Amino acid sequence: MDQNKYKWASSMLLFLIFIGMFTWRFMHISSFARSWDIVDFALALNRFDLLAMQPHFPGYPYFIFAGTVVHQWISDPVQSLVILNVLMTLLSAIPIYLLARRTLTRQKSLVAVLFVLSFSYITLISVEPMSEGAAIAVLWWYLWSINFSLSNKSFLISLMPLLLFSILMGIRLSYLVFGIGILLFWWMKLKRQDYTMKWFGLQVCFFVFFQSIWVLGLVVSEGSLSGFIKLALSFTTGHFSDWGGTYDVSNDSLATRVFQLLFYNLYWTGFSGQSIILSVIMFVLLIVFLVVIIQNKQKKLSHYSMILIVMLISYLFWALFAQNLDKPRHISPLVGPMVLLMIQFLLKNLKSKMVLIFIFIFMASQFIHGAFIIKNYAKEEPAVYQLSNYLSQQDDDFIVYTWEETRVFQYLKVDYAHQRVFTYDYFLQEINRTPYKQIWITEQVLLGFEQQVGDLSKHVTPIKTFYSDPLFDPVYHQITLYKWE
Known part of the structure; x- marks a missing residue:
């Protein structure tokens, strides 16, 4: 078989695996409203009412709107939200591929897409009827838009990150810290003198305009600005004063919180899907990654890579100090971008076939574990x-x-x-x-x-x-x- 035929056959195989992965997800759609938040989202598809916590503040208007559209064809509201998340995760393969193509060949970029989307915990997030699945999908488009806009001087293209960040906020407000990417994007554009201060002023105006679309929509739904503010204060007061103010997450030591965030939430759950086998393989892969970084430390990071790393570190601190560590799903937006950085670097700088085989073994293990997770999530009673x-x-x-x-x-x-x-x-x-x-x-x-x-x-x-x-x-x-x- 010549080189072109080999590349075509391997690309087709990767594509078929990708199709099979998402077909399995569509075959196992859960209908369980397992938690308070899921009930809030499910009820909102039939009646959007923030006062009745359908859903709870801040309303997630874009997520609920998209879920309502799917609900026109799917009677079960929980299943409607799951199908929406699976569809959006499927479409997120496009920006992941485009980001991988910055440094990799077409074939290796396909491998990178499969590697990222095969992670079992990301798989679980994509089949939960929560806003995280949709938010992570939009986050990928947002990251790609920053990268694309950095290399393009068109004013219209430079608006894409602002628009996508607005959509992201209308789906999951807790991803606010990723807005640091826009600040760094502006700073780099001005530093390189790609645009003038007039351009910056217009950017700020459009940023406010895009955010105001969904915020004003919520204000109108509540009848008045004062009513909306009272509702917001009421929710945040109750949300952070459980058991009448007696429960305080800060009672845990900083060391305990750091351990839970980095080891239990990020490594054991996010990277390993709470699987001993996957955690061992992931540990070896991380060692290889660190060795390759040390060997290539003289290489300079691109502007996009610097922005991404700052965003990820910022969200890490946000998750540590401002999120509920008892819910590992709050670290889910970190997993995919971290994994993509790692696999891009390995595929670009490693020529060893043994390492490539090891990567495919890990990917296959994630596929299998993720498939069992999806099946059990849909079948087992909470x-x-x-x-x-x-x-x-x-x-x-x-x-x-x-x-x-x-x-x-x-x-x-x-x-x-x-x-x-x-x-x-x-x-x-x-x-x-x-x-x-x-x-x-x-x-x-x-x-x-x-x-x-x-x-x-x-x-x-x-x-x-x-x-x-x-x-x-x-x-x-x-x-x-x-x-x-």
């Missing part, structure tokens, strides 16, 4: 669903006090009594005037109470514990139901 089914089968007169589980119970329209509760004093007032024969509470409620008043073990008897995969349900993968004595 712990909160198991709890709901158990409660539905009980004949006794009871009420169950919960924390975030109540939101899922509301979505499932259960026929038993349940109530969300935060403070111990309020709970005592409620049970003293409640006629129910049995009082049940969930583990999250008990933990919250004990943070307020100390040990309460003598007041509770464990009834049953429900389990699901911690990769799917990082906070509610284990729910114990207690009887209050």
Whole structure:
């Protein structure tokens, strides 16, 4: 087989693997509303109402709008959001390929695309009915637009990063820190004297205009600016004062938080999909990467690479100090760009066939692990669903006090009594005037109470514990139901 035929055949094989990967994702679409946030998103497809937390603030208007469009053909709102995320992840292969082509051949760029999208945790994010999947897809387009605009002097093209960043903010506001890329983009353009201060002034005006589109839309939906501001303050106050202000994530030491972010969230979950085999292979790959970097340290970084590295480091600090580390999905936007930088560098600077074989083994392992994750995510019942089914089968007169589980119970329209509760004093007032024969509470409620008043073990008897995969349900993968004595 000559060289051209070999390249064509290998490219076709890579393309078929890519098609197979996404076909598998479309074949396994989950319908479980596993968490509070998922219920918020799902309910918003039928009625957008920030006051009713459909979804919760800041509204994610572009994500909900796109989900509503898909919902016209798919009746299940959760499945509509999953299909939207899979479609957007599929389209993100285009900017990933274009970014890889900066330094690689067509064939190696295809390998880079498959390598990035094969990561099992990125695969999981793409099939969850959350805004992260869509946001990461738009993030890829945003990164590509910065790279493309840096090498082009057209004013219209220079507006692309501003527009795409606005769309990104309308999907996932917590990705705000990636806006540093626009500041650096402006600085480099002015430093190279590609444009004048007049150009910079127009850029700022367009930046404000693009952001105002989705912000003003939300203001109009709430009726007034003052109403919108009150709603925002109400949400942020409640969102960061769980258990009546007694819970403070800063109680963890900085060393503990750094360890959880870098090892558990980023390496063990993001890079390895909580697989021992993948974590070992990834460790070897990182060692090879570091060795190659040391051998090529004299090479100068491009302007785009410097912007990307600053954005990633900035988001790393943002995730450390401003995000909930109990939810590894908050580091998901770091995984893909980091992986792309690594595989680009390796494919460009390594000629060893053994290393290439090792890369393909790792990629195949990620494919297989990701396929099992997708299948299990769609099939296995979340712990909160198991709890709901158990409660539905009980004949006794009871009420169950919960924390975030109540939101899922509301979505499932259960026929038993349940109530969300935060403070111990309020709970005592409620049970003293409640006629129910049995009082049940969930583990999250008990933990919250004990943070307020100390040990309460003598007041509770464990009834049953429900389990699901911690990769799917990082906070509610284990729910114990207690009887209050």
